[in-house]
Amino acid sequence: MADLINLTIDGIPVAVPRGMVIVDAAKKIDNDIPVFCYHPKLKPVGMCRMCLVDVGTPKIDPATKQVVRTEDGKPVIAWMPKLQTACTTPVSEGMAVRTNTKQVLDARNNVLEFLLTSHPLDCPICDKGGECPLQNLTLAHGPGLSRFEYEAKQHNAKHVPLGDLIFLDRERCIQCSRCIRFQDDVADDHVLQFHDRGRHMEIVTFSDPPFDSYFGGNTTDICPVGALTTADFRFKARPWELDSTPSVCTHCPVGCNISLNTRLETRTGGHEIKRVMPRQNEQVNEIWTCDKGRFVHHFTRAEDRLTHPLVRDARGKLVESTWEAALQLVADKARGARVSGVIGDRIANEDAHLFGSLFSDVLKDGAVAMSPAIPAAYADIARAYGVGKDTDFKQLGKGDTILVVNGDLEESAPVWFLRLRQAVVDRGAKLVIAHDRSSKMHRYASRIVTYELGMAAHWASEQTTELSAELKSARNVLIVFGDEKLSAEGARSLARSLANILIESGHAGKANSGLLPLYPHANTQGVFDMLPATTVTTGKVDVAWLVGVGNAADVPQADFTVVQELFLTDIANNADVVLPALSFAERDGSFTSGDRRVQRFYRALPGLGQGKPDWWIIQEVAKRLGATWQYHGTSEVFAQMAQHNPYYAGLSYETLSQAEPQWPPVGRADLYYGGTAYDNSGGIGSRYAAPAEQSGFNSSLEPVVAPPVDMEALQHLPHTLYQDGELIRRSKVLSGHVRAQRKEAETA
Amino acid sequence: MTLKDKRSADIEIILSKYPTKRSAVMPLLYLAQEEYGYCSDEAIREVADLTALDPTEVKSVVGFYTMFFEEKTGQYVIEVCDDLPCALKGADAFVHHCERKLGVRAGQTTPDGKFTLRTVMCIAACDRAPVAQVNREYRYSLTPDGFDKMVDELKGTV
Ligand code: SF4
Ligand code: SF4
Ligand code: FES
Ligand code: FES
Numbered sequence: 001m002a003d004l005i006n007l008t009i010d011g012i013p014v015a016v017p018r019g020m021v022i023v024d025a026a027k028k029i030d031n032d033i034p035v036f037c038y039h040p041k042l043k044p045v046g047m048c049r050m051c052l053v054d055v056g057t058p059k060i061d062p063a064t065k066q067v068v069r070t071e072d073g074k075p076v077i078a079w080m081p082k083l084q085t086a087c088t089t090p091v092s093e094g095m096a097v098r099t100n101t102k103q104v105l106d107a108r109n110n111v112l113e114f115l116l117t118s119h120p121l122d123c124p125i126c127d128k129g130g131e132c133p134l135q136n137l138t139l140a141h142g143p144g145l146s147r148f149e150y151e152a153k154q155h156n157a158k159h160v161p162l163g164d165l166i167f168l169d170r171e172r173c174i175q176c177s178r179c180i181r182f183q184d185d186v187a188d189d190h191v192l193q194f195h196d197r198g199r200h201m202e203i204v205t206f207s208d209p210p211f212d213s214y215f216g217g218n219t220t221d222i223c224p225v226g227a228l229t230t231a232d233f234r235f236k237a238r239p240w241e242l243d244s245t246p247s248v249c250t251h252c253p254v255g256c257n258i259s260l261n262t263r264l265e266t267r268t269g270g271h272e273i274k275r276v277m278p279r280q281n282e283q284v285n286e287i288w289t290c291d292k293g294r295f296v297h298h299f300t301r302a303e304d305r306l307t308h309p310l311v312r313d314a315r316g317k318l319v320e321s322t323w324e325a326a327l328q329l330v331a332d333k334a335r336g337a338r339v340s341g342v343i344g345d346r347i348a349n350e351d352a353h354l355f356g357s358l359f360s361d362v363l364k365d366g367a368v369a370m371s372p373a374i375p376a377a378y379a380d381i382a383r384a385y386g387v388g389k390d391t392d393f394k395q396l397g398k399g400d401t402i403l404v405v406n407g408d409l410e411e412s413a414p415v416w417f418l419r420l421r422q423a424v425v426d427r428g429a430k431l432v433i434a435h436d437r438s439s440k441m442h443r444y445a446s447r448i449v450t451y452e453l454g455m456a457a458h459w460a461s462e463q464t465t466e467l468s469a470e471l472k473s474a475r476n477v478l479i480v481f482g483d484e485k486l487s488a489e490g491a492r493s494l495a496r497s498l499a500n501i502l503i504e505s506g507h508a509g510k511a512n513s514g515l516l517p518l519y520p521h522a523n524t525q526g527v528f529d530m531l532p533a534t535t536v537t538t539g540k541v542d543v544a545w546l547v548g549v550g551n552a553a554d555v556p557q558a559d560f561t562v563v564q565e566l567f568l569t570d571i572a573n574n575a576d577v578v579l580p581a582l583s584f585a586e587r588d589g590s591f592t593s594g595d596r597r598v599q600r601f602y603r604a605l606p607g608l609g610q611g612k613p614d615w616w617i618i619q620e621v622a623k624r625l626g627a628t629w630q631y632h633g634t635s636e637v638f639a640q641m642a643q644h645n646p647y648y649a650g651l652s653y654e655t656l657s658q659a660e661p662q663w664p665p666v667g668r669a670d671l672y673y674g675g676t677a678y679d680n681s682g683g684i685g686s687r688y689a690a691p692a693e694q695s696g697f698n699s700s701l702e703p704v705v706a707p708p709v710d711m712e713a714l715q716h717l718p719h720t721l722y723q724d725g726e727l728i729r730r731s732k733v734l735s736g737h738v739r740a741q742r743k744e745a746e747t748a
Numbered sequence: 749m750t751l752k753d754k755r756s757a758d759i760e761i762i763l764s765k766y767p768t769k770r771s772a773v774m775p776l777l778y779l780a781q782e783e784y785g786y787c788s789d790e791a792i793r794e795v796a797d798l799t800a801l802d803p804t805e806v807k808s809v810v811g812f813y814t815m816f817f818e819e820k821t822g823q824y825v826i827e828v829c830d831d832l833p834c835a836l837k838g839a840d841a842f843v844h845h846c847e848r849k850l851g852v853r854a855g856q857t858t859p860d861g862k863f864t865l866r867t868v869m870c871i872a873a874c875d876r877a878p879v880a881q882v883n884r885e886y887r888y889s890l891t892p893d894g895f896d897k898m899v900d901e902l903k904g905t906v
Binding site for chain 1: 789792793801802803804805806807808811812
């Protein structure tokens with residue numbers, strides 16, 4: 001593998017992999033060659049000429065074909081007559097690069113002078129100001145004065161909506177095409193293009209609906225100027241006023257690392273999230289997020305958040321109460337009673353662990369379950385045969401097979417879609433899809449199987465032998481699967497068949513191979529891991545205790561219902577006690593992603609009203625029931641959990657918070673790639689090993705009989721990214737999309 | 749009626765010439781322009797449909813090439829070269845004459861919808877400057893009188 005090329009940059013020797021361009025090679029020795037159009041995540045185009053450098057290669061004697069050397073044996077360098085673009089020139093053996101000659105410095109200065117001839121220089125009102133590559137590079141390399149006529153400056157439209165989420169300022173655009181290339185090559189939504197040419201060249205969209213992409217927000221991050229802004233953040237704050245807190249997105253199993261940018265608002269008298277930015281984690285989301293992750297945050301400060309405990313009074317009305325009274329009431333009701341607990345799969349590991357402990361250690365007669373119930377039926381299989389610990393999506397390519405069964409990657413796990421698409425399209429992995437309908441991923445498949453609605457489990461059980469034989473020769477086999485249109489039994493059967501395929505084809509328990517479940521939320525695996533196996537009580541119980549279940553369909557019937565929630569949902573509205581919880585942004589905790597990466601998130605906002613974190617509420621009731629728990633924070637809960645939960649053994653808040661330097665460096669230290677929020681200071685998390693990769697685990701085939709098609713499950717709407725829910729409904733910018741997708745789903 | 753209904757045979761022929769549909773975008777745009785007189789928004793969407801491209805990509809092609817028109821043109825499109833060699837032979841003054849004669853500015857269409865006047869870059873006939881194309885047909889060594897005559901003739905023919 002180590003095919004290294006040696007070159008010198010300003011006399012400093014550096015060895016880098018073959019194929020690397022000079023800009024990146026220079027980066028390795030902290031020489032920041034300025035760029036505008038180049039972006040390490042996009043294909044180079046050499047459009048802006050900002051990266052010009054002096055390049056030479058060893059002189060070859062035409063007669064002997066040998067390198068010509070000076071008397072002291074050094075190769076003579078033949079310098080190219082003109083400067084070269086460092087972003088498109090790959091390194092070669094013996095190459096010499098000069099980045100500090102007068103000619104190079106003049107070139108930078110001139111390119112900037114030229115770029116600024118039609119730039120409005122309205123930095124004081126520009127959202128990018130403070131984290132703008134054009135601003136930074138002008139200060140570093142640009143001229144103080146322009147020789148161009150001020151009157152000849154072009155003026156263009158400044159508030160062009162490219163869709164309802166992204167706005168374009170035509171004057172600020174420097175035509176670098178980063179946004180176009182991102183949409184074409186990464187998102188594969190070809191909704192942006194150049195129009196006209198020369199000085200009239202401008203960004204347009206002519207798509208219908210315009211700029212329709214789940215990933216559009218990313219273009220505003222990589223735009224090297226303030227030309228692209230989001231409907232959410234534009235004119236809301238200046239980057240330097242923002243505090244940045246590392247967090248993790250809660251909406252899907254990917255677990256994108258994000259930064260919550262907050263500011264103290266004098267107007268509303270409290271902290272608010274001003275924007276959500278991707279936080280670089282090359283193992284998880286690289287530097288991307290989807291628009292759901294970016295634009296759903298408004299619920300954290302929604303006006304209808306619960307702020308006080310509520311208790312049903314004698315006349316049957318929910319009225320404000322005190323924590324003491326509410327907690328005591330819950331404890332009194334739960335003491336000695338039959339309790340049925342349900343916990344939602346967005347809730348943090350620490351809360352779920354304490355909730356599980358409550359049922360195994362404190363309550364005498366109770367059972368606890370996860371909501372939604374279907375993933376709980378197969379999460380043990382997804383874990384056992386999940387992707388190996390050292391799995392790295394970037395290594396998937398030629399020789400590997402990705403099998404997608406019964407799920408829509410883009411709708412259910414958008415950033416996995418981006419990354420696995422690149423494995424197929426850019427690096428040559430083979431894609432096989434089996435589903436009852438079409439999806440965007442179908443564009444890249446080399447084989448497509450379509451089965452009848454609800455028949456996923458049947459298909460998989462019938463195909464096991466054949467597929468296993470076919471996949472034997474594959475280098476790695478990654479199997480992505482969803483539970484659409486399946487009952488709990490059906491989903492379990494599907495997972496089991498897919499595990500059998502891994503075992504039979506020899507890929508169980510290996511890195512870069514394994515199951516990748518399309519769970520509904522960010523912590524489905526984590527909550528499942530935390531809960532003790534209890535037999536679910538059927539029929540009416542004394543107390544139902546519901547933690548963050550939203551509007552789950554199947555909640556237990558009970559004489560007395562306790563709800564921990566952010567909002568007065570329909571379920572909460574019918575409860576006897578409603579306890580105000582804190583959102584993920586107002587507390588610490590950890591999630592376990594669909595590929596079993598355990599990641600920390602941190603408190604970015606003060607809690608709203610009298611709200612309390614779920615783990616605290618659970619502990620307070622447990623104490624009143626005689627438990628001797630004394631946790632002061634989530635780190636202590638996590639430490640206790642890791643001692644008892646074998647999967648999490650060896651993990652701690654310290655290990656999870658370690659942040660290795662990421663490559664390519666796009667964070668705060670490098671202002672050329674834009675954005676001050678990329679820096680990963682909160683940790684890159686850690687994936688725990690899949691049981692199947694551990695010695696002593698018995699990976700053996702289990703015969704599967706697919707259960708009959710479940711008529712009720714056929715009624716489930718297929719998962720869509722913007723499907724209606726308590727959180728997305730409160731987004732100030734996405735609610736229109738929610739309505740549109742609801743309509744679409746209903747008429748489908 | 750869509751382009752597909754009106755010119756399906758031509759569309760078939762054009763598409764059959766290329767290994768991938770997207771390669772046919774330029775000839776199909778010419779066809780659309782021939783049919784509608786310019787590349788209307790509707791035409792762009794039709795071509796996008798035929799070539800399995802996003803309309804944004806087709807719009808970009810139309811925008812890049814100066815010989816695709818994005819606005820309705822007159823019946824006759826007069827394109828006068830004002831590039832350097834022609835300019836040395838008095839193209840600028842000649843264009844002014846054309847503007848006076850037609851009563852519109854370069855880039856505009858006469859109110860009766862007959863003529864569109866445009867200035868263009870070198871059309872490779874510098875040796876016979878000033879030069880123009882009228883609906884793509886060359887008119888060489890133009891003089892003000894010759895131009896007036898041409899315009900009157902074209903008016904009379906319709
Ligand atoms: S909008 Fe931004 S990213 Fe797109 S071309 Fe212009 S400057 Fe580049
Ligand atoms: S891909 Fe998933 S985890 Fe990432 S931002 Fe979108 S919803 Fe959140
Ligand atoms: S030409 Fe190299 S960065 Fe733009
Ligand atoms: S410059 Fe006018 S034809 Fe060449």
